[in-house]
Structure formats: structure tokens, C-alpha cells
Amino acid sequence: MKYYETIKSSTEFIFCLLLLILAVPICILVCIAIYLELHVNPIYTQNRVGLNGRIFKIYKLRSMYIDAEKDGAKWASENDERITKVGRIIRKTRIDELPQLVNILKRDMSIIGPRPERPELIKDFIKYIPDFNDRLLVKPGITGWAQVNGGYSLTPKEKLEFDKYYIRNRGFKLDLLIIVKTIIVIFTRNGAR
Numbered sequence: 203m204k205y206y207e208t209i210k211s212s213t214e215f216i217f218c219l220l221l222l223i224l225a226v227p228i229c230i231l232v233c234i235a236i237y238l239e240l241h242v243n244p245i246y247t248q249n250r251v252g253l254n255g256r257i258f259k260i261y262k263l264r265s266m267y268i269d270a271e272k273d274g275a276k277w278a279s280e281n282d283e284r285i286t287k288v289g290r291i292i293r294k295t296r297i298d299e300l301p302q303l304v305n306i307l308k309r310d311m312s313i314i315g316p317r318p319e320r321p322e323l324i325k326d327f328i329k330y331i332p333d334f335n336d337r338l339l340v341k342p343g344i345t346g347w348a349q350v351n352g353g354y355s356l357t358p359k360e361k362l363e364f365d366k367y368y369i370r371n372r373g374f375k376l377d378l379l380i381i382v383k384t385i386i387v388i389f390t391r392n393g394a395r
Contacts, residue, residue, distance in 0.1 A: 206374065218306045218313070229297075229301065245261060246263065250319065251319055251338065253338060257321060258311075261301035265285055265298045266285055266286065266289055306344070312340070315340050315342045316343065316348065316361075346365065347380060349384070
């Protein structure tokens with residue numbers, strides 16, 4: 203554990219640079235498809251809560267209609283009507299997450315960690331889950347223990363338990379298991395919404 207954070211951070215930085223080179227052509231094609239469907243900026247930014255409660259802008263490929271949250275922030279649900287046609291495809295394949303490689307290069311995020319939540323959702327969750335902020339002890343990730351063990355089908359309380367397990371047990375062995383399970387989730391499309 204002594205060198206874990208340093209090695210993880212350095213490895214992720216190099217890996218993300220290489221992956222970004224491969225991801226750019228895919229992102230360009232998806233951006234064109236999103237623009238043709240919605241006629242809006244295909245890159246979506248949103249405030250999220252990161253390490254120690256720091257707010258940062260997350261980058262995603264737009265998968266929802268422009269006025270999807272006119273009634274306020276909502277937890278994603280199965281067969282969510284706010285998701286566009288292109289959005290359904292990119293969410294199932296997790297392509298919508300590719301711009302978050304930039305968040306990793308900016309050191310806002312990690313490849314593996316608790317999913318970063320929106321400030322307004324965290325504010326609501328803390329009302330009935332007082333220890334929900336415990337997940338802010340590590341950098342948030344694109345994938346994580348909660349994401350590969352239920353993802354969107356988990357309640358915030360269940361998600362927190364998986365995140366706390368990861369924080370207590372994080373290390374190279376668990377990270378490798380999460381990467382393998384993430385690849386399985388991508389190819390089987392389990393837990394996608």
C-alpha cells in the first residue's frame with residue numbers, strides 16, 4: 203500500500219494518454235451522430251464532487267435530451283425516457299465515458315474509484331445516509347467496485363457499501379479484478395442505462 207497510490211497515478215496517466223489517442227476517432231464519430239440527432243454541443247459538462255469534497259467539471263458525451271433535467275437532478279432509471287437514441291447506444295457500450303480520460307489527465311479522477319456524484323444528489327443522500335461522504339476519501343473513478351457489482355441498479359446506500367469496501371481494500375489485486383469485471387460489463391452490457 204506504501205507505493206500503491208504513486209504507482210497507480212503514474213500508470214493511469216500513461217495509460218490514459220495512450221487510450222485517448224485511440225478514443226479520439228471514436229469520440230469524433232459519436233459527436234457527429236449526437237449533433238445530427240440533437241443539433242447541440244455533443245460534449246456535456248457537469249459539476250461533480252471529487253476527492254475530499256472538491257467540485258470539478260466532468261466531461262461526457264451527451265446521452266440525454268437538452269432539457270432532461272428541467273425538473274431537477276434525477277437518479278438514472280431503467281428505460282429512462284430522457285436518454286436519446288444515440289445515447290442508448292453509447293451508454294450501453296460506455297462510450298459516453300471516454301471524455302473522462304481528460305478528467306484523469308487533469309487529476310480530477312482516477313480510472314478506478316467511487317463514481318463521482320452531483321453535489322445536489324449528495325446533499326439529498328446525506329439526509330438519510332449520513333456517512334455518504336465517506337466515499338470522498340479517494341479520487342472518484344470511471345469504473346469501480348460498485349459499478350461492476352450492480353451499477354445503476356444499486357440504491358445509493360448499497361452503492362456506498364461497495365465504495366467503502368473498495369476504499370478499505372484497495373490495491374493492485376482488487377484494481378485488476380475491477381478492470382476484468384469492467385471489460386465483462388462492457389461486452390455483456392450488464393448494468394447499463
